[in-house]
Amino acid sequence: MTGTRMYGMLVVFPAILSFAATAGVHTGPVDVQDAFVPRTRVSIRNGRWHLNDAITYRGALAEGLLMNVRMVNAVFEDLNRSDFDPEANADEFIAHVPEYVAQGVRAFTLCLQGGMPGYEGALNSAFRPDGSLRESYLRRVQRVIEACDRHGVVVILGCYYQRQDQVLTSDEAVRAGVVNAAKWIAQRGFTNVMMEIANEFGHGGFDHRLLRTAEGIAELIDLAKATSPGLLVSASGLGNGRLPERVARASDFLLIHFNNTPLEEIGARIGALTKFDKPIVCNEDDKVGDEGAKAAGVSVVHGASWGFMHVEVNQRFPFRFQGAADDPVVYAAIRRVTSTQNGL
Known part of the structure; x- marks a missing residue:
């Protein structure tokens, strides 16, 4: 989730060991429901974001x-607990998507392995041990993506999270997961989806070499792009706002996190990445209230999302998903910088 919170390695719970047996194996195309007609198309032109060919x-x-x-737990499930309804949880988020959009939000980060739910031991993965995909999980993700598409919103869809990559049995399974996810995005016809290979690659909670090194991440980025040409692909670094050059050059856009980046250093972190001449997107900052509002403003002034x-x-x-009521100060700041009627 964040570079400021190092929870260490995930314990492999017995449920993981039976994961393959209970989920089954699927190696062919995943057909979760009839194809839909996309309404929202994301693109990058001259380093700037466009939706349906119009600059944002x-x-x-x-x-x-x-x-x-970041709304990764909008599609959360935990196979180790029965007191949680993942479909109702997704429904609650979908119901509030228009409220977030009204504040100026134009993208949500989701993840096929979720994020830290505030407790250890969750089993939350769209991937089976061999890297194939679980239809039940994808149906929920698809419902959210299609809701975002209807409201003109982009989805940054993550593959791997540092408490869940242990589900996959090998680096080859990790590669297979990337290929299967990229194929699924293309097969479903999503034009509002971009891929984030891993959340905070290099985090100590990842087991697999491919997810712990810049070289491994760059390989997976290249693999996703080769599998689904035209898909925009990146991976996020730790909370210090930095990216290794190898990953930055492989990525279509640069994903950074500002969790443990002081306000006064945000501008310098953004400036250090401008040499790559690619859009810079912070897609995780845990600052709230006045500090979060200032972080949003500083980022925009320096040319980063x-x-x-x-x-x-x-x-x-x-x-909980409550629209602007989640943090009225932060959402007011987002509304200011995205509206032609307001300023900083």
Whole structure:
């Protein structure tokens, strides 16, 4: 979830050992329901974000940027507990998507292995041990993606999370998972989806070499792009706002986190990445209230998109999705920088 919180290695619980047997094996195309007609298409032109060929936030301070919110646990499940309804949880988020959009949000980060729910031991993965995909999980993700598409919103879809990669049995399974996820995005016809290979690659909670090294991540980025040409692909670094050059050069856009980056250092972190001439997107910052509002403003002034992560409300169980009521100060700031009627 964040570079500021190092929870160590995940314990492999018995449920993981029976995961393959209970989930079955599927190696062919995943057909979760009839194809839909996409309404929202994301693209990058001259280093600026466009939706349906129109630059984002035209005339606003955030013109050409992509203000976003981390909502990875909107598709959460835990096979180790029966007191949680993942479909109702997703429904609650979907119901509030229009409220977030009204504040100027144009992207949400989801993840096929979720995020830290505030307790250890969750078993939350769209992947089987061999890297094939679980239809039941994908149906829920698809419902959320299609809701976002209807409301003109982009999804940054993550593959791997540092408490769940242990589900996969090998580096080859990790590769297979990337290929299967990229194929699924293309097969479903999603044009509002971008891929994040891993959340905070290099984090100590990852087991697999491919997810712990810049070289491994760059390999997986290249693999996803080769599998689904035209898919925009990246991976996020730790909470210090930095990215290794190898990953930055492989990525279509640069994903950074600002959790443990002081406000006064955000500008310098963004400036250090401008040499790559690619859109810079912070898609995780756990600053709230006035500090979060300032982080959003500083990021925009320096030409980077900013992403809010409200740990206590959206990330930790029980999850809540309330639109601007999640943090009125932060969402007011997002509304200011994305509106032509307001300023910093």
